Amino acid sequence: MGQTLSQIETETEYGRNSIVNKLIGSFIVVAVIGWFASVFLTAVHFYALPMIDSPGSLDGSIAVLGSEWAYIGPIPLAMLGAGYYLTMMVLGGLWLQTKDQRIELPIIVITVTGLLASAYFVYLQLVPIGEICPFCMLSAAATTTLFSIELIVKYIGGGTAAPPVDGVRIWPMLFVGTILMTVVAMYGVTLAPIPTEPVLDTPFWA
Numbered sequence: 001m002g003q004t005l006s007q008i009e010t011e012t013e014y015g016r017n018s019i020v021n022k023l024i025g026s027f028i029v030v031a032v033i034g035w036f037a038s039v040f041l042t043a044v045h046f047y048a049l050p051m052i053d054s055p056g057s058l059d060g061s062i063a064v065l066g067s068e069w070a071y072i073g074p075i076p077l078a079m080l081g082a083g084y085y086l087t088m089m090v091l092g093g094l095w096l097q098t099k100d101q102r103i104e105l106p107i108i109v110i111t112v113t114g115l116l117a118s119a120y121f122v123y124l125q126l127v128p129i130g131e132i133c134p135f136c137m138l139s140a141a142a143t144t145t146l147f148s149i150e151l152i153v154k155y156i157g158g159g160t161a162a163p164p165v166d167g168v169r170i171w172p173m174l175f176v177g178t179i180l181m182t183v184v185a186m187y188g189v190t191l192a193p194i195p196t197e198p199v200l201d202t203p204f205w206a
Contacts, residue, residue, distance in 0.1 A: 020153055020162035024096045027149045028174060031088035034142035036181040037135045038085055041065065041078035043189040064133035069124045077121070081139055084114055086178075088146060093174055097167045099159045108154070111147040118143040 049066055064070065070077055087110065095103045118140040125132055153159060 018162070020156065020159065021096065021165060023149050023153050024092060024159060024162075027146060027153075028089060028092040028096065028170075029177075030142050030145045030149070031085050031092055032174070032177050032181055034085040034139055034146070035082060035089065035178060036185050037139040037142065038078050038081035039182055040185040040188055041133075041135050041139075042076055042082055043186055044192075045070075045076040045078060047189050059131055061131075061133040061135065063131040064125055064129055064136060067124075067129050069121075069128070084110070085142070089174060089178065093167075093170050095159050096165050097170055099162070099164045101158060101160060104150075104154070104158060108150055111143070111150050114143040115147045 044061070044065055048062070052062065052066070065076075065078070072080065088107070091103055091107050091110075094100070095107065121136060122140050125136065
């Protein structure tokens with residue numbers, strides 16, 4: 001027996017609902033990955049760079065992180081990136097739980113800002129600095145993915161096209177995932193092949 005028009009419409013709507021929630025869930029996962037990259041880079045700033053005499057004279061990631069463009073005043077850009085991804089995780093969780101349309105506007109504004117900033121940082125790596133930082137590129141890819149997911153969700157009807165998800169299914173997993181990625185990032189810095197030659201006349205906190 002063939003399906004009725006009503007059945008086809010119902011199945012189509014169910015598929016759309018399922019995709020929307022999966023996309024928003026993926027949005028949160030990507031934000032956690034971006035958090036991991038930013039925490040790793042922040043740890044490099046505070047753990048490794050103070051032990052290198054002239055980080056800008058080296059190559060690869062250290063040259064990028066030790067360059068004049070890697071800071072806004074005394075604050076590493078990686079730390080600002082961590083704040084960005086933490087904000088995306090919280091907004092993504094609220095978006096999935098409440099499906100409040102008012103959350104979508106700040107998400108799109110922040111992701112567009114992050115996308116433009118990432119494009120500028122990639123330019124700096126390729127042109128003025130002339131070196132590539134893999135974790136910086138991972139962060140740029142995460143930002144681009146967040147923006148793309150938000151656009152796709154918007155195109156297929158927004159978050160309200162799917163029912164809200166119980167917060168019990170969101171926040172415990174998000175909390176554990178964030179803590180786990182933080183531990184992995186911090187431990188990863190101790191294993192990374194970073195040329196940490198001590199500079200005896202430069203204190204760690206300088």
